[in-house]
Amino acid sequence: MRRYYKILPLLFLTLIIAAGCGGKKMVSEDIAGQAAPAAGEAEKSPQAVLVPEDKPVTEDVRSEDLSGAADTKSGGKFASISPGDELTKEAETKGTLFTIYFDYDRYTIRDEDKDNLNKNAKWLTLNAGVKVRIEGHADERGETEYNLALGDKRAKSVEKYLEDMGVKNVRLSTISYGEEKPVDPGNGEDAWAKNRRAEFVINSTN
């Protein structure tokens, strides 16, 4: 209550301040306490200041590439944009390209995954015209940005392993999707374990 009494001189101070800052941006018109608020009065008053909507202009869609996640750099007629496409499925059904899984918050290749990764390396050696993209993913726990980095590290761990196995660097590319593309949208260790992965997508076969 005591503090509130300090408001008392505000009327006068408001007038002093209002008189002194006419040039300030967005200062609205002060209205005196005794003034009768007749209808239309504000209309006549030139000082009543406009409150801009300042609605943001949204992204200029016309300048947009709307082709979604298409990898424009490594396209060609066999361009593949998703893990579910036919080329990739074909390779998968032949047991040739395995998805590699990771422990939580880790990006080292686990011993139990090395067998599958060796098979992937062998398949790539036998199919020398094939270029693949390795997509690194994280589970939904943790932060968006850290998970993007984690996906990047996972994809690069797999890439490095394949290079060490003799697969030429030019045939490999990587991308991280962080936690943005889970295969299992559920939560719980079963879903998370499936989502911490590096997938192979065939970019081109010529």
Next chain:
Amino acid sequence: MLKKTIFLGIFLLFATLSGIRGAEAKVYIDLSAPQSKKLPIAIQDFKILSPVQPESATTVKRLNEELMDALKTDLKFSGLFEIIDKKAYIEDPLKAGLTESGTDFKQWRAIGAYALIKGGFILEKDRLTVEVRFFDSVTEKQVIGKRYMGSPDNPRRVIHYFTDQLYEELTGRKGIFTTRLLFVSDKEGNKEVYMSDYDGRNAIKITRNRSINLSPQWSPDGKRIIYVSYKKGSPNLHMLDLRTGKDSAVSERPGINIGGRFSPDGGKVALTLSGDKSPELHILDLNSGEYRKLTDNFGIDVSPSWSPDGAKLAFVSDTSGNPHIFVLDLLTGNIKRLTFNGKYNSSPAWSPDGRLIAYSRSDNGVFNIWVMQPDGAGSAQLTFEGNNRSPSWSPDGRFIIYSSAARGNSSLYIMRSDGTGSMRLETGIGNEKSPVWSPFLQ
């Protein structure tokens, strides 16, 4: 009491003569003092001051509701007032006026209202004129009265302007009621960036590229945003000018280009690039286009946050095994580890006054918001329920916004910087994440 009035009279005389005005001369409600009592305030419904055509009756009703709702939201949020229920009001709004002389202050004092707000509006085709007055019902004087012209499409905006001015009059500090938020939602399928008022209302989608859009951040002048987008296939940094809609790529290096944060002077962007190797912190000079590499290790370095003086960066690194928060001195290049407890510490956010760093910490898979001093001392937990991440400070440092997940859905919450008074925001969008509070926008 008499002594105080005389003192204030002298003070005012001095203020008039010497021309002192502005924040340094007025503090009527001391925000640093503990707020034991809130001021009881009454808010009378807005009066329509122009003739109501039958076809505009619905609009008039909606406008009053919007104005009242925005005013109540702002006053509650200010933490200064307690709004008295309308049912208790005695004064007949049809007979009473909107000015001092038209108000029977006895009737307001009778219901315990120490302060009173009255207002009216004039509706024309595409213009809404609103006048709002704040009265001291003890002295029976108007403390502040303002008239605004705005759009009937956004009456809340007018109120936010008023509350900013009221708040500054009463406390000597800038209000945050005209500030805005950025956040991310995947409610329409893919993640896009949204912008809303500080209270979550008036949310609109501002990216529309149907790829994945993440981590929006404000430029220091609030006119541009920087964000991560997959719209060209891989995670690159883009900048969107909010006035022109011009969108341009800021960093499109191989690997990830993420976590862009404007330097306090707006001339540089701290970001993480992975290139051929590990995700490392860099600074991109926006004028020269040159990159400066800041970290060099096998691990992950992400989520930089500038100290307000631009001399340091807090960031997240896993070089000690798990994600922890470190601080890098940009002048000396020295790196100091700040967190040692918890299994996962991330999202550092330096407070506007530089005295605290907010962050999210998990010990058992559930995240909570914490603060600590920039030297790592004095860490304190602010949230205790839910799964809370991505803290961001209001530009006055009095509030923190964060996202809180429950049952697969994430919402935005605002709390005071001491962790009290958390309030869920109704954006009307759904599954909102990665909130960031704008700088002062006026």
